[in-house]
Amino acid sequence: MKKITYMLLAAIFLLTALPMHATEAAGSHKIILSGEKRFEKSAQTEPGKSLRIESKNTNITIIGSSQNKIEARAQVEISDADDELVKEFFENTQLLLEEGADGFVLKVDTPRDKLRGSDKGLSRLLRLIFDGTTHISISINLHVTVPEKYSISVSNKYGDLSIENVAGTFAITNDAGATNISKAGGQLALRGSYGEIVVTDFAGDIKLHNRNGVIYANNIGGNADVVTSYKRVRLNNINGNLLLDASNGHVKASQIAGDCEVSSSYKEVEISDVKGELVLRAPNGKIFVENVGKNATIENSYKPIRIENVQGALEIRASNSEIYAKKIAKNASVRSSYKSVQIFDVNGDLLVDGSNCPVELADISGSVEIISSYKPLIINNVGGFLDIRGSNNQITASEIAGGGTIRSSYKSIDLTNIGGPLEIDGSNCAVRVDGAAGDVLIRSSYKFIELLRTEGSITVHGNNSRVEITSIRALPATANIEIITTYKSLLLELPSNANALIHARTTYGKIKTPHKLSILDGDGKEVEIKLGNGSAPITLKSNNDIVIN
Amino acid sequence: MQAFENLYRAYEQQLLSTAHRMLGNTQDAEDAVQLAFLKLYRNIGKFKFKSKISTYLFRILLNVCFDQMKKKKQKITYQQQPVPMSYSEKPDLKLHLEKAIAALPEKMQACFVLFAIQDLKQEEISQILDMKIGTVKAHIFAAKAKLRATFFESLPGETV
Amino acid sequence: MKDKNSRKHPEAWADRFKQLRADNSSEIARDEFILDLAKSLQEKEKAPLLWAKIENNLREEKQSKAVTFFRPHLLLRVAAVFILVIGTGVLWQKFSAPQISNSRILSKNTLQKVISTEKSYEAAIAELEKLASPKIEKMELELMFLYRDKLAIIDEQIEQCREELSENPGNAHIRRYMLAALQDKKETLQEIVQNAI
Numbered sequence: 001m002k003k004i005t006y007m008l009l010a011a012i013f014l015l016t017a018l019p020m021h022a023t024e025a026a027g028s029h030k031i032i033l034s035g036e037k038r039f040e041k042s043a044q045t046e047p048g049k050s051l052r053i054e055s056k057n058t059n060i061t062i063i064g065s066s067q068n069k070i071e072a073r074a075q076v077e078i079s080d081a082d083d084e085l086v087k088e089f090f091e092n093t094q095l096l097l098e099e100g101a102d103g104f105v106l107k108v109d110t111p112r113d114k115l116r117g118s119d120k121g122l123s124r125l126l127r128l129i130f131d132g133t134t135h136i137s138i139s140i141n142l143h144v145t146v147p148e149k150y151s152i153s154v155s156n157k158y159g160d161l162s163i164e165n166v167a168g169t170f171a172i173t174n175d176a177g178a179t180n181i182s183k184a185g186g187q188l189a190l191r192g193s194y195g196e197i198v199v200t201d202f203a204g205d206i207k208l209h210n211r212n213g214v215i216y217a218n219n220i221g222g223n224a225d226v227v228t229s230y231k232r233v234r235l236n237n238i239n240g241n242l243l244l245d246a247s248n249g250h251v252k253a254s255q256i257a258g259d260c261e262v263s264s265s266y267k268e269v270e271i272s273d274v275k276g277e278l279v280l281r282a283p284n285g286k287i288f289v290e291n292v293g294k295n296a297t298i299e300n301s302y303k304p305i306r307i308e309n310v311q312g313a314l315e316i317r318a319s320n321s322e323i324y325a326k327k328i329a330k331n332a333s334v335r336s337s338y339k340s341v342q343i344f345d346v347n348g349d350l351l352v353d354g355s356n357c358p359v360e361l362a363d364i365s366g367s368v369e370i371i372s373s374y375k376p377l378i379i380n381n382v383g384g385f386l387d388i389r390g391s392n393n394q395i396t397a398s399e400i401a402g403g404g405t406i407r408s409s410y411k412s413i414d415l416t417n418i419g420g421p422l423e424i425d426g427s428n429c430a431v432r433v434d435g436a437a438g439d440v441l442i443r444s445s446y447k448f449i450e451l452l453r454t455e456g457s458i459t460v461h462g463n464n465s466r467v468e469i470t471s472i473r474a475l476p477a478t479a480n481i482e483i484i485t486t487y488k489s490l491l492l493e494l495p496s497n498a499n500a501l502i503h504a505r506t507t508y509g510k511i512k513t514p515h516k517l518s519i520l521d522g523d524g525k526e527v528e529i530k531l532g533n534g535s536a537p538i539t540l541k542s543n544n545d546i547v548i549n
Numbered sequence: 550m551q552a553f554e555n556l557y558r559a560y561e562q563q564l565l566s567t568a569h570r571m572l573g574n575t576q577d578a579e580d581a582v583q584l585a586f587l588k589l590y591r592n593i594g595k596f597k598f599k600s601k602i603s604t605y606l607f608r609i610l611l612n613v614c615f616d617q618m619k620k621k622k623q624k625i626t627y628q629q630q631p632v633p634m635s636y637s638e639k640p641d642l643k644l645h646l647e648k649a650i651a652a653l654p655e656k657m658q659a660c661f662v663l664f665a666i667q668d669l670k671q672e673e674i675s676q677i678l679d680m681k682i683g684t685v686k687a688h689i690f691a692a693k694a695k696l697r698a699t700f701f702e703s704l705p706g707e708t709v
Numbered sequence: 710m711k712d713k714n715s716r717k718h719p720e721a722w723a724d725r726f727k728q729l730r731a732d733n734s735s736e737i738a739r740d741e742f743i744l745d746l747a748k749s750l751q752e753k754e755k756a757p758l759l760w761a762k763i764e765n766n767l768r769e770e771k772q773s774k775a776v777t778f779f780r781p782h783l784l785l786r787v788a789a790v791f792i793l794v795i796g797t798g799v800l801w802q803k804f805s806a807p808q809i810s811n812s813r814i815l816s817k818n819t820l821q822k823v824i825s826t827e828k829s830y831e832a833a834i835a836e837l838e839k840l841a842s843p844k845i846e847k848m849e850l851e852l853m854f855l856y857r858d859k860l861a862i863i864d865e866q867i868e869q870c871r872e873e874l875s876e877n878p879g880n881a882h883i884r885r886y887m888l889a890a891l892q893d894k895k896e897t898l899q900e901i902v903q904n905a906i
Contacts, residue, residue, distance in 0.1 A: 029845070044836045057880055059813075079879050127725050139813035158873060162886030176886045194866050194886060212893075230859050247903070248855055266855065416794040553767060553849035557760055565756055581757050585818055586763045590770055593854045599877050602851055642722045646746050665747035703741055 022398040037075040039095035043104065050103030050168070051144070054211070058159040059177075064148035064166035064184075071145045072097055074108050080136040087138065101528070103151070124135065147281035151186070167203070185221065205240065223258065241276065244415075251282075256339075259294075277312070295330075299394045306338075331366065349384065367402060375397050385420065403438050412447075421456070435473075449485075457481065466486055475500065481538040489545040492538070499532030501549060504541065509545035553586065563667050564610055570662040571614040571650055581617060585610040607677040611659055615669035618655055628689075649699040652690055661696075667702055711885060814879045823884050830891035837898035844901050857899055863897065866890040 011162030046068050053060060057251045074095045077365035080086050097104060140159070146152070151168035154161060160178045163170070167185035178195045179186065185203030205222035208215055214231045223240035226233065229247040241258035244251065250267040253260065257295065259276035259406045262269060268286040271278060275293040287298060288304040295312035298305055304322040313330040319356060319484060322339040328374055331348035334341055349366035352359055353398035358375035361368060363392060367384030368464040370377060372393055379386060379397040385395060393410035397404070402421025406413060415422070421438035422430055430447035438525065439456040440447055445463035460467050462485040467485065470493040477499060489509065494500060504511050504528040511517070513529060522524040529548065540546050557564075564585070568578035587611045648656060659678060663669045664685075671689070675682040726733075729742055815823065845856055870887035877883060 056881065057877060061880070077813050137814050137877050139880050139882065141813070158877075158880065158886065160882075176866070177882070194890070211860075212866070231860070249861065266852065552848065552853060553763070554760065559762065561759075565759075568753055570750065575756070579759050579762075582756075583763050583766060587766050587770060590767050593857055602854075618855060623869060642726060643750060646743070647750065650747070660906070661747070665744050667749050667750070668748070685873055693743060696743050697736065697739050700726075700743060 018071070033203050035079075035090060036075060036077045037090045037093065039076070039093045039104075039108070040072065041097040042069055042071040043099065043151075044069050045099075045104065045147060047147040047149035048151075049147075050153065050169075051146055052103065052105045052153040053142070053144070053156070054105070054107045055140065055142065055154075056158060057138055058156055060142045060154065060159060060161045062142070062144045062146060062152060062154075062161075062166060064150065064164065065145045066148060067145070068147055069145075070104055070106075072106055073143045075141040075143075076108060076110070076138070078136050078141070084137065092138045106144065108141075108142065110138065110473040112138065114138070124403045153463065154523060226469045274437045298512065314346075413510075421473050457486075458483065460484070462486075462488070467491070469493065472498075475536055479533040479536045481536065481540075483539070484541045485544075486495055489547070490540055490542045491547045492540060493549045494531065498533065498536070499534060500530075500536040500538050501534035502529040502531070502538040503527075504529070504546050504548065506541075506546050507543040509542060511548070514547040556602065556606065557586065560606065560671070561626075561675055564606070564705045567667055568610060568614055568664055570647070570650060570666055571611070571655075571658065572617060574649075577617060580641070581610060584613050588613065601626045604673060607663075608679065611677060645700070646696070650692075653695060654697075655691045657688045657695075661692035664689050673700050679698050722749075731899070813881050815884060816883050820879055820884075823888070827887060827891060830888070830895055834891065834895055834898060837895065837902060841898045841901040858898055860894065863890055863894045867894065 007052075007403065017137045021488055025507040049192045056520045068317060071153045076090070076093055078086060078089055080089075082412045083528040085124055092114070092127065094109050095106075096109050097106050098199075099209070117355055122438045122445070124357055126397040134372065135529050139492045141321045149167050150425045151170070152166060153171040154462045155173045156177060158177060159174075160180075161172065161174045161318060162180045163184055164181075165183045165529070169186050170181070170184070170190065172188070172190040174177065174190070174195065174363060176195055177192070178198070179190060179192055180198045181190070181202060181281065182198075182200045186202070187204050188199065188202060188208075190197060190199070190207065191209045192213060194213050197208075197210050199206055199209055199217045199220065200218075203221035205224070206217065206220055206226070207225045208217065210228040210231070212437045213228060214232050214233070215226055215228050216228070216234045217238070218236045220235075220240070224235060224238045224244075226235065226242070226244045228245075228249055229465060231249050233244065233246045233249050233251045235242065235244070235252070235253040235256075237255040238253075239257045240259045242253060242256045243260070244253065244260075244262045244264075244384040245387070246262070246264040246267075247522035248266050249264055251262060251264050251271075254272045255264065255271070256271075256276070259278070260271065261279045262271065262273045263281040265282060266284045267282075268281045269278065269280065269289075270288045270291040272288075274291070274455070277294040277486060278289065278292045278296040278298075278370070280287065280289065280297070281299040283299065283301045285300070285301045289296065289298070289305075289306070290309060292307075292310045292312070295314070296310045297315045298307065298317070300318045300321050301315075302320045303317060304324070305318060306324045307316075307499070308325070310325075310329040311329045311544060312327045314325060314332040314334075316325070316336070318334075318336040320338050321336050323336050323341045323343070325333055325334065325342070325346075326517040328343075328346040328348070332343065332346045333351040334343060335353040336357055338357060340356045340358045340360070341352055342360045343352065343364070344361070345363045347365045350361065351365045352361070353371045355372065356374050357372055358377070359370055359372055360378045361382070362380040363372075364381070365383040367387070368379065368382050369387045369389075371378075371389045373391045373394065376386060376394040377390060377396070379395075379400070381399040383398075383491050384400050388395060388404070388406045390406075390408040392410050393408045395408055395413045395437040395512045396405060397406075397414075397418075398419070400417040403418055403422050404415075405423045405425075406415075406423045410429065411425040413424060413426050413432070415433045415436075416509060417435040418433065419437045421440075422433065422436050423435040423441045424433075424444065426442070426448050428443040429444050430449070431442055431444050433442075433452070433454070436451070437455050439458070440451065440454055442451075443461045443466055446491045447465055449460055449462050449465045449467045451458065451460070451469045452471045453473045454469070456470075456494065457480045458469060460469075460483045461482075462483075465485050469481075470491065472493065472495050473535055475481075475495055475498045481492070481500075493547035503526075507525065510529050511524065515529045515531065517527040517529045519526055540548070558684070564582045565578055568581040569575060570579055572581060585606060589606055626635060656678065662673055663674045663677065664671065669677075671682055671685050671705060675685045678685070725742060729739055845853055867887065867890045870883055870890060874880070874884050874887060891900070
């Protein structure tokens with residue numbers, strides 16, 4: 001019966017009071033009184049011991065001092081509509097500093113839980129209607145000084161934490177609050193969520209794990225192990241190894257004394273001045289890397305990669321990424337697709353596996369292997385051998401010391417100053433070689449084949465290709481020239497001092513030469529010419545005209 | 550849904566083949582792949598970009614396979630068909646190899662299947678199975694030794 | 710030495726096996742034989758109906774789960790209806806990061822402003838969710854996972870703040886984190902809608 005009366009009263013009251021307090025009942029809260037009280041505690045201790053703080057809704061400041069004691073000051077602020085409750089709250093609140101087997105424990109003990117349930121029945125309902133809550137609002141400030149060498153353990157939520165000038169072992173959990181640790185040392189394990197973490201001037205190893213918050217670390221004396229997601233990470237001057245997992249965070253790391261392993265995605269990653277090895281995985285994020293002391297391995301997709309000055313080997317595994325690499329001290333291997341690949345100054349061998357990539361390379365001291373298709377390839381100054389496995393590439397290469405094998409189709413191949421043997425398999429490619437120190441073998445069709453300034457044997461099989469070989473720089477006694485084409489004319493210009501025995505045959509054309517010739521058949525379609533001692537055999541065959549100068 | 554279909558189309562063969570080698574028959578393999586996709590869908594929030602999506606999917610698939618193998622207790626239930634003899638009574642070497650692989654301990658079996666049959670790199674296998682690369686190498690080494698012994702020492706010589 | 714032809718002809722496998730055995734060959738040669746034979750097991754698996762089955766499964770799962778992903782909390786919906794019915798005097802507040810003073814417990818007036826701003830964010834988020842939901846479904850798989858994970862983390866933060874505020878309504882720190890989370894969610898949804906990350 002009593003219950004029904006209360007409910008009826010409450011209902012009537014609710015109906016009349018609701019319009020007046022509509023906005024408050026929708027979620028706002030009526031905070032009328034507020035109060036503040038200060039507490040202090042201290043205890044003698046000695047360096048090397050530990051303090052544990054258990055708290056919530058507390059802003060904590062911990063500072064190391066030269067004194068051998070713990071001093072704690074708490075400032076508790078509450079707010080509520082009920083002045084009796086405020087009074088009762090403070091009467092029952094105390095600051096506890098207790099020493100146990102594991103060290104000191106510090107906490108602010110409040111009667112919150114007890115008072116929270118103090119309102120009963122109708123008064124609770126009325127408070128809920130008028131104030132929007134039966135709960136009091138509270139916030140605590142805690143200021144603690146400890147000896148400079150002390151271990152700290154904190155478990156806090158919804159408050160900021162600051163630690164300064166303390167060296168020891170730190171085990172910190174601070175959720176939904178900013179954490180700032182500076183001028184400290186030892187071992188730090190810090191776990192947070194959502195709040196910003198800032199660690200500066202820490203002499204020791206750090207482990208930072210932030211669920212979804214910004215991380216800054218500067219001047220760290222040891223290794224850094226950092227995990228966060230979606231937010232910025234800035235790390236500078238890490239005197240050990242860096243292991244960073246920043247899922248979808250914008251990363252900037254510099255001056256890493258040890259090895260560096262970083263993973264992120266979709267956001268930009270900038271790494272500079274790593275003395276050790278670098279392993280970077282950042283799919284879909286722009287990558288900038290500068291100055292790596294050892295090997296560098298990079299994985300990416302879709303976004304550009306720019307890397308300069310690697311003292312070790314470089315490996316890039318990318319797809320659809322534009323790549324620019326410069327100054328690589330050892331071998332380099334680059335895989336990408338569709339976007340441009342530019343690599344300069346490699347002191348070793350280079351492999352470019354770039355399906356559909358335009359490629360530009362220069363100053364490679366070792367050999368170069370390129371696998372690509374459809375897009376132009378420009379190569380300059382290779383110390384070793386050049387191996388191109390392409391199709392439909394326009395190829396321009398110059399100053400290739402070790403020679404090369406080149407396979408392509410349909411587009412032009414233009415080579416200058418090839419220092420070693422050269423083999424070109426270019427179906428439907430126009431070929432021009434200007435300067436070849438070794439033997440040359442060319443197979444192509446339909447397009448013009450032009451060779452200048454060769455120094456060794458020459459073999460050209462050009463189906464339907466016009467062939468011109470001029471300005472031969474030297475024709476060694478042991479050289480062998482064989483030029484066979486069909487339907488198109490053939491021109492061979494020999495040096496004036498050449499020693500060669502030329503055998504030329506045409507099916508439908510004419511053989512023109514200023515040299516003395518011997519006709520081998522009745523109508524002059526097959527002739528022989530002997531120049532000097534005739535040591536180098538030369539075979540020329542075409543359906544069309546053959547000109548020998 | 551399109552993204553899931555693309556993923557399925559890209560790895561269909563490898564997934565089915567891996568599950569087949571692990572579980573020994575096509576029906577269980579299809580069930581495992583189906584369940585793996587469902588689990589992937591349910592756990593998309595847990596994917597953390599430490600590896601490729603395909604690696605994550607393979608890990609789920611292998612865990613599904615391990616679960617099924619445990620449920621069956623008996624590690625593999627190869628259909629009890631007689632070993633076909635052909636080519637002048639020579640043994641069917643492929644079938645013998647399948648059986649020998651099926652008899653390997655499950656982690657070793659997974660390492661060997663991914664390495665030797667699916668042609669994955671050891672680094673990738675270590676990510677899929679969440680084990681150190683050294684452990685992967687050790688498993689593959691041990692698997693080869695076991696298979697060598699099974700093949701070259703246990704198969705009856707006179708039938709060859 | 711890998712003999713590709715032997716992969717095609719079972720008889721060749723047997724011959725090679727016989728030879729290796731007769732020669733008392735090295736472990737390496739025997740390993741190579743086993744690895745080659747193992748590669749030949751990579752046969753094409755055919756499961757023509759499998760994708761249809763998987764798709765069915767996923768659609769069922771989606772119907773039961775995906776809807777809840779973007780559905781505002783029941784209390785929020787009730788609150789929204791309540792506001793619409795009685796809140797004729799409530800003015801739309803402009804979206805801007807609210808300034809919360811440094812005092813640790815908010816005054817009544819400030820608190821009302823903050824709560825009102827929270828509601829503005831929630832309304833904007835509800836609208837954005839409607840637009841973002843179809844976009845996220847069409848995203849590349851990895852990006853979709855990423856956004857869903859990010860939104861799940863933010864939702865968790867919002868839920869935790871909400872729970873904490875129900876017990877400590879005037880605490881400025883929690884209100885600040887609540888607003889930060891709402892703002893983060895709004896910006897993330899805007900990013901999804903604009904499809905620019």
